[in-house]
Amino acid sequence: MELRKMPSKKPVKFLTLLLTSLLIATASAAVYYSLTMTSTISVATPSVYFVKGADNVTAGVSLSADNRSAQLTQLKAYPNVTTTYEDPIRVRNNHTLSSFNIRLRHVSLSGAATNFIFVNFTLMGTSERKLVYTSNGTAWTLPSSPTSWILIPNITAWSIKVETKAKAGATADTVTIGITVDVA
Amino acid sequence: MLPEFFALLGIDVFLTLSLLSCLLDDRLPKAIPYLYQVAALVGYGHLLISREFLVIFGEYMRFWYCFIYLLVALSNVVAVNVYFAVAKGLWSLAKVWSGAVTFPTILICMFFVSSYSFVQEATLPLITLQIGLVISAIVMGISICLLLSPETMRNAFRRERR
Numbered sequence: 508m509e510l511r512k513m514p515s516k517k518p519v520k521f522l523t524l525l526l527t528s529l530l531i532a533t534a535s536a537a538v539y540y541s542l543t544m545t546s547t548i549s550v551a552t553p554s555v556y557f558v559k560g561a562d563n564v565t566a567g568v569s570l571s572a573d574n575r576s577a578q579l580t581q582l583k584a585y586p587n588v589t590t591t592y593e594d595p596i597r598v599r600n601n602h603t604l605s606s607f608n609i610r611l612r613h614v615s616l617s618g619a620a621t622n623f624i625f626v627n628f629t630l631m632g633t634s635e636r637k638l639v640y641t642s643n644g645t646a647w648t649l650p651s652s653p654t655s656w657i658l659i660p661n662i663t664a665w666s667i668k669v670e671t672k673a674k675a676g677a678t679a680d681t682v683t684i685g686i687t688v689d690v691a
Numbered sequence: 692m693l694p695e696f697f698a699l700l701g702i703d704v705f706l707t708l709s710l711l712s713c714l715l716d717d718r719l720p721k722a723i724p725y726l727y728q729v730a731a732l733v734g735y736g737h738l739l740i741s742r743e744f745l746v747i748f749g750e751y752m753r754f755w756y757c758f759i760y761l762l763v764a765l766s767n768v769v770a771v772n773v774y775f776a777v778a779k780g781l782w783s784l785a786k787v788w789s790g791a792v793t794f795p796t797i798l799i800c801m802f803f804v805s806s807y808s809f810v811q812e813a814t815l816p817l818i819t820l821q822i823g824l825v826i827s828a829i830v831m832g833i834s835i836c837l838l839l840s841p842e843t844m845r846n847a848f849r850r851e852r853r
Contacts, residue, residue: 517713517716520713520716520724521710521713521714524709524710524713524724524725524728525710527728528706528709528710528728528731531702531706531728531731531732531735532702532703532706532731534735535698535699535702535703535731535734535735535738536699538695538735538738538739538742539693539695539696539699539738541742542693542695542738542741542742542745543693
């Protein structure tokens, strides 16, 4: 074979470099693409939580360590009298910028209905949101649906008012009601 | 935009340099194209390491080591330009290189660095970057005008023949 007929070195060299360049560029772009899909998830503290209200002692409010759940153990229902706890507990939006939608939702109820007339929970926002539990003496009527959403502005606390009423002549009975505050 | 984008940009600069130096291999040392390929491969390894230690390295650190890699790539572009102009005395080629490779590359890199700095609240001084961006754009514009004027091209070809 004559040397003149052999392909020139330069195009072969260039082609080789071009191919390796394409390979490296594609591989690098693939790594970068996989990087863009990497997510870093960190634990965040909730912006909306419970705080004690002015009537917390009367209502026997105890909060969990992270303020995400509360128990009201000293609520009373007096016979034939509506008892109102105006400010036992509050829902606070502690975010400096954002507003959040919140609502009240029924979770659970246990206890006899015999001696009660009603137990109401009212979120005292810019407009009220109410969960109503009524008793006909034999069974409880539960809230059919959660309350509608309401926007709680940043750095704002709204109280949850509790109203109770027992049947005339009632002497003893207890009911345990679980409700939740949904945040969206 | 992730900080690793600058490493990706640096890899592409090295690969472009490798191909261009292959085309100009009669004016540059023979090993140069392969060296730039190795440098691009180093950048690829750099990206892989960055991906594996994404959580350990903070964004600040990631930005700086990727940016330094890009700076090394850019300094190589400038070094080739200087080599043509000073060591080889190829002024016309150096001018073409600066207008067609050096300043466009600097312009593209500055554009991305300044947009990254703008989003990430000034990792680098934004004014300096914007001034650099404008200067690069002006030089590139002038270079294009000069290079594409028929008279300049004719003169360049004549000089090359001589």
